[in-house]
Amino acid sequence: MLNSRDITKFGLLVIIQLSWINFASHLGAGNGSVTTEEFFVKDLKVVLKANTANEIISAQLYLRGGALNLTEENQGIEEFIFNSVTLADRKYAEKSWNKILQGTGSGLGSISGKDFTVISLQCTKQYFDQMWEVFADYIMKNSFYDERTEIARARMLTQIRRQEDTPDVYIRKLAEEQFYQGHPYQLDPMGIEESISKITMKDMESYLKKNLKKTKLLLVVVGNLDKEVLRKKVSDTFGKISKGKYKPVFPDPVHHTRSNLKVVERDLPTNYILGLFSAPSPKNPDYYPMTIAIDILKWRLFEEIRTKRNLSYAPDAFLENHFANYAGIYATSVDPDTTVKVMLAEIKKLRAEKFSGKDFRNSVNMYLTRYYLNNESNVAQGQFLARFELAGLGWQEGEKVVEKLRMVTAEDVQRVANEYFKNIQFVFLGKTELIDEKVFTSM
Known part of the structure; x- marks a missing residue:
């Protein structure tokens, strides 16, 4: 089934993933060693699967909580934040940002879902140093500007309003609303028109300050990368994030008594x-x-x-x-x-x-x-x-x-x-x- 995640929530990264699977078939030859381990860098948990069989590196930073982080009023705020960040006029103007991605054949994007938000980087080892800097900037230097934020808002509102135009997207939305009625997961991580219209830059800055904590984050890296190289990269960038006191919370399962x-x-x-x-x-x-x-x-x-x-x-x-x-x-x-x-x-x-x-x-x-x-x-x-x-x-x-x-x-x-x-x-x-x-x- 073509569902709303495929078209809406996961559109960018599904495309990235499919292209990278194809790319991996060319780069993944050989019998490399694979080891998986976990370690902490200044209280941030890291899982590294070191795979020497190919030159692709995938880095995924997860923000826990998903819909449990949200309220009726701020549905979609995590998606809005990272849509705004990609447009923000900081170290990289939008054109230079896109030029870096295209020139290195890299992928960078975010997905907000019921369980978590993930910010994902894919690149070859050759460009890892450069792309890690972009990845870290994307997450850490979250300043918001009127013009860029309003562009992101307009794009999200257009996407929300067009959901009814695609039957597969619309029926999935209707089905999830019905299935999760009265449950915390009834809140939409992609946002609704009322919430996205009202969220302010101050709201986003406050939200990040409250939620971007090491205890709420998980970094997973897969690729041909040395542990100590990664440790230093993480320490120099995400080491600045405060620890926080988050403890994982999980939603109750959903039960229906009749069809x-x-x-x-x-x-x-x-x-x-x-x-x-x-x-x-x-x-x-x-x-x-x-x-x-x-x-x-x-x-x-x-x-x-x-x-x-x-x-x-x-x-x-x-x-x-x-x-x-x-x-x-x-x-x-x-x-x-x-x-x-x-x-x-x-x-x-x-x-x-x-x-x-x-x-x-x-x-x-x-x-x-x-x-x-x-x-x-x-x-x-x-x-x-x-x-x-x-x-x-x-x-x-x-x-x-x-x-x-x-x-x-x-x-x-x-x-x-x-x-x-x-x-x-x-x-x-x-x-x-x-x-x-x-x-x-x-x-």
Whole structure:
């Protein structure tokens, strides 16, 4: 499914990541050594995965808290801050900033999400010294100026107002609003029109002063880089940040007691269907069997809905990685009722049937093949380590993922399917005369 993170929240870095995966195929030849370790630099935690197999370096600085940092009034403030910083007329004017990035083939950007904000740098080792200076300046020298801040505000407001123009973005927004209703994650890290219109430069400066603390930060670096070189870089730049007293806080999981349907009338060439349901987070041992269960459902939906019935071009099932997590099913179709009936029938089948040992192992092995491919790049490896560290499990948990996925049994998959594949919160976007609401809420 093409979701709002892909288009809106993660647009810049998804493009960067895809290009760097391709780039890595040219630079990543050879059998280099790989070691992962953690250390503190003046109270800032650093995780370094030193990989001598290629010349790409990925540095990711995470600001913990995500939606838990926000209020109704300042939704989107972290996204606004770092959008403004990229435009700020400080050491680098915007043209010279872009010239440096283009001239070195580097990437620099930020993402604000439900769980955290991340500022990310990708460059080759050849340009690391120069790009680290830009990276540090981007984070540390956060002065705001009227003209540049207003440009960033205008861009964000335009993006927010255009969400309804792209059905995939709009239905994801509607679905998350419905799923997280009454939960801290109902606040939007990308901002809403009312909040972005009112946030001031003083608000942003105060917010950074309060939240940019070492105890709230995590730096993850992956690439061909010496530990002592990195230690000095961090000390000379981020060493100036005050320590703070932040202790990680995690949101409660979301629970729904029945299925629901939100209907939005739109005269569209096709109809959009998205259903979200509660899922275990990476902190929960059920995350591993849930991963396999969703992958099996994904391919069954493709077979039954597209291949056999031609009801939808790209039906999907997916699992997110949030601390208050959800999974989902998605399709576009001119025959929405029939499509949903097939979706729910496949879920019921997954909950009821016994898998054969060989077929189940094949499903796990197919997933692991894609898992390896998806985590080849240094960017992806850094994100992976950070996910478990930020979840409070330690980055070392990421080293055990393949082992834990291999330990998943068919009985585990059936168990989590029965526990989680229910009380689906559906959103329908399209021609409402084509649907029977009881079909959506029948399970």
